[in-house]
Amino acid sequence: MKLILAAVSLFLVSLLPRNAAADEWGCEVLLCVASSNPTWHGVPECRPAMDRLIVAMKAPGFSWPTCPEGGAGKPGYEAFADCPAGWxxxxxxxxxxxxxxxxxxxxxxxxxxxxxxxxxxxxxxxxxxxxxxxxxxxxxxxxxxxxxxRPRREQPYYFDIYDETSNRHSRLYFDLKR
Structure with missing residues (x-):
C-alpha cells in the first residue's frame, strides 16, 4: 500500500507546474510527505517545494499551504514517540x-x-x-x-489522511530537516 502511494505521489508531483499556486503548492507538499520509500529527501522533484516550505515557515505570519483536494490542512506535531510496551x-x-x-x-x-x-x-x-x-x-x-x-520522534510532523474506500484514517509522519 505504501509503495503504491509513493509511486502515485511521485507521478502526481511530476505533473505539477514549477510555479504552483498556493493550494497546488500545498498539494505538492502533501504528495511529497506521503512518499515513504524513499522519503521526500530522496525525491529530487520534492526538493523545491519542501525547501520553499522550510524557508516560508521562518517568516512572520506564516500560513501552512493547504490541499483541499487531499483533505489536509495544517499538519499535526508530536515531538515524542510512544513509550515502550509496559510503560x-x-x-x-x-x-x-x-x-x-x-x-x-x-x-x-x-x-x-x-x-x-x-x-x-x-x-x-x-x-x-x-x-x-x-x-x-x-x-x-x-x-x-x-x-x-520518552523517545523523540525522528518524524514529528503528521497529516491524517482519510481513505474513502476503506473508511479509515491513516497517519503520515514526516520531518522537515534539510
Whole structure:
C-alpha cells in the first residue's frame, strides 16, 4: 500500500507546474510527505517545494499551504514517540516556574518483592542509573516507580489522511530537516 502511494505521489508531483499556486503548492507538499520509500529527501522533484516550505515557515505570519483536494490542512506535531510496551507517558520532572506539562517521560510500576530483603531505602528516596530513575513509594521499598526519558520522534510532523474506500484514517509522519 505504501509503495503504491509513493509511486502515485511521485507521478502526481511530476505533473505539477514549477510555479504552483498556493493550494497546488500545498498539494505538492502533501504528495511529497506521503512518499515513504524513499522519503521526500530522496525525491529530487520534492526538493523545491519542501525547501520553499522550510524557508516560508521562518517568516512572520506564516500560513501552512493547504490541499483541499487531499483533505489536509495544517499538519499535526508530536515531538515524542510512544513509550515502550509496559510503560506509560507522564509529565516531565521539572518543578517551579519553568515546569512543563508535556508528557516527556515514560513510567512503569515495578513490584520486586519476591524474595525481598531490605535495601536500606526509605519512602520518597530516589536513585538514578543507566538513564532510568526510581522513586520508592511504599514500605517495604521493593515496590517503586521507574522513569525514563520518552523517545523523540525522528518524524514529528503528521497529516491524517482519510481513505474513502476503506473508511479509515491513516497517519503520515514526516520531518522537515534539510
Amino acid at each position: 506509560s507517558a507522564t509529565q516531565g520532572d521539572d518543578v517551579g516556574r519553568d515546569a512543563t506539562r508535556e508528557l516527556s517521560r515514560c513510567m512503569r510500576s515495578v513490584d520486586d518483592c519476591q524474595g525481598w530483603q531490605s535495601r536500606g531505602v526509605d519512602r520518597g528516596d530516589r536513585s538514578q542509573a543507566g538513564g532510568l530513575g526510581r522513586v520508592y513509594h511504599d514500605r517495604p521499598p521493593c515496590a517503586y516507580i521507574e522513569y525514563m526519558a
